[in-house]
Amino acid sequence: MIRLCLSFLLASSILRSEDWPSYGGPLGNHASKEKSLRVDWNGEEPEILWKKNIGLGFSSVIEHQGRALCQGYAEGKNTLYCLDAKTGNVLWDLRYPCTKAPDYFQGGSRSTPTAFEDKIFLQSHEGDLYALDLESGKILWSLNIVKDLEGERPQWGFAGSPLMADGKLILQTGGNQGSLTALDPENGKPLWRSGAYDAGYASPSRCPSKPEEIAVFNQFGLSIHRLQDGRELGKYQHKTRYGINAAQPLRHENSFLISSAYGKGAALVRVDGGQMRAVWESDSISCQMASLVRKGEFAFGIHGQAGPRSRYATLFCVEISTGKKRWEEKGYGVGSLILIDEFLVVLSDEGTLAIVEASEKGFNQLESFQVLRGKTNWTPPTYANGRMHCRGSEGQWVCLAMGK
Numbered sequence: 244m245i246r247l248c249l250s251f252l253l254a255s256s257i258l259r260s261e262d263w264p265s266y267g268g269p270l271g272n273h274a275s276k277e278k279s280l281r282v283d284w285n286g287e288e289p290e291i292l293w294k295k296n297i298g299l300g301f302s303s304v305i306e307h308q309g310r311a312l313c314q315g316y317a318e319g320k321n322t323l324y325c326l327d328a329k330t331g332n333v334l335w336d337l338r339y340p341c342t343k344a345p346d347y348f349q350g351g352s353r354s355t356p357t358a359f360e361d362k363i364f365l366q367s368h369e370g371d372l373y374a375l376d377l378e379s380g381k382i383l384w385s386l387n388i389v390k391d392l393e394g395e396r397p398q399w400g401f402a403g404s405p406l407m408a409d410g411k412l413i414l415q416t417g418g419n420q421g422s423l424t425a426l427d428p429e430n431g432k433p434l435w436r437s438g439a440y441d442a443g444y445a446s447p448s449r450c451p452s453k454p455e456e457i458a459v460f461n462q463f464g465l466s467i468h469r470l471q472d473g474r475e476l477g478k479y480q481h482k483t484r485y486g487i488n489a490a491q492p493l494r495h496e497n498s499f500l501i502s503s504a505y506g507k508g509a510a511l512v513r514v515d516g517g518q519m520r521a522v523w524e525s526d527s528i529s530c531q532m533a534s535l536v537r538k539g540e541f542a543f544g545i546h547g548q549a550g551p552r553s554r555y556a557t558l559f560c561v562e563i564s565t566g567k568k569r570w571e572e573k574g575y576g577v578g579s580l581i582l583i584d585e586f587l588v589v590l591s592d593e594g595t596l597a598i599v600e601a602s603e604k605g606f607n608q609l610e611s612f613q614v615l616r617g618k619t620n621w622t623p624p625t626y627a628n629g630r631m632h633c634r635g636s637e638g639q640w641v642c643l644a645m646g647k
Contacts, residue, residue: 368400
């Protein structure tokens with residue numbers, strides 16, 4: 244009996260479930276330590292737990308305390324849906340006026356909601372910011388980034404998600420009065436403002452190895468700020484055509500790996516006190532939207548750009564310290580990826596979900612399934628508590644049972 248109990252406890256710890264409460268997952272690095280992912284399907288298809296159409300857009304899904312949330316656009320409004328994560332039943336929704344705002348793409352929602360304890364924080368591409376009660380969806384407070392915080396909307400709208408850190412709600416606002424702003428999450432009052440950069444399309448992120456610092460990928464490039472008061476600790480210029488820096492910076496030891504499209508490429512930026520310099524630069528690592536993920540000394544990402552040449556995009560593995568590619572493989576278009584334990588989960592721009600070994604030794608795809616329609620599926624999947632959420636740009640939200 245004792246042996247049986249110990250075996251059960253061991254299995255439970257190994258298969259420990261984990262929420263995905265904000266953009267990029269628990270640590271904002273598009274990775275989960277959850278070990279429950281089933282990788283060998285023997286010709287079977289994952290069970291579809293539920294489906295829902297939520298409208299146009301690119302907001303990704305979060306899962307928090309048994310609820311799954313995502314927003315989409317339809318008929319002149321954005322709607323944030325809060326669903327029962329197990330059944331897909333709607334618990335509540337919030338609808339608010341918002342433009343479709345197409346601009347060389349179909350438009351729709353952009354930003355992913357952020358969950359923290361009993362609250363949800365939601366941002367629109369027009370700058371509306373809401374604090375909501377998780378249980379009921381009741382609006383606790385709201386403001387507009389442009390009107391109330393003197394922010395400046397970037398060309399393709401606010402796309403980053405708010406970050407909760409040490410009692411501060413941090414977001415890119417753009418503008419000369421403080422392009423990075425910390426708010427009191429209880430009432431929306433500003434706590435500090437810092438910087439004078441145009442807002443980029445990435446989300447502020449906390450540095451796992453230095454939790455007292457915030458990294459921001461804005462239109463100037465990469466800037467590092469002190470969490471306590473917003474003081475800028477360093478900056479590195481990485482400007483692109485059209486001002487598009489969208490993929491999340493990847494922290495590794497005392498460096499950041501950053502990458503953009505539009506002819507700019509990637510750089511490994513070392514932080515040494517207040518000085519930031521490039522260890523290497525490469526135009527063969529050009530991540531337009533999909534953020535890089537890291538396993539050990541290697542990073543994995545998607546090189547390429549949306550448009551006529553998207554079919555030439557490649558999934559790749561790169562040695563972080565040198566910038567040398569170990570392998571690359573076509574077939575996923577300008578898709579997205581996350582890391583779950585030892586495996587990459589890649590969602591192609593045409594809606595194919597694939598499981599690939601996260602190994603520097605070579606490309607090895609284990610399984611693939613067609614889960615979404617369309618050709619502009621740029622939103623990364625979400626994995627939480629054995630459930631895989633895939634959200635298509637046309638509005639299809641599919642929840643798959645993919646745990647062991």
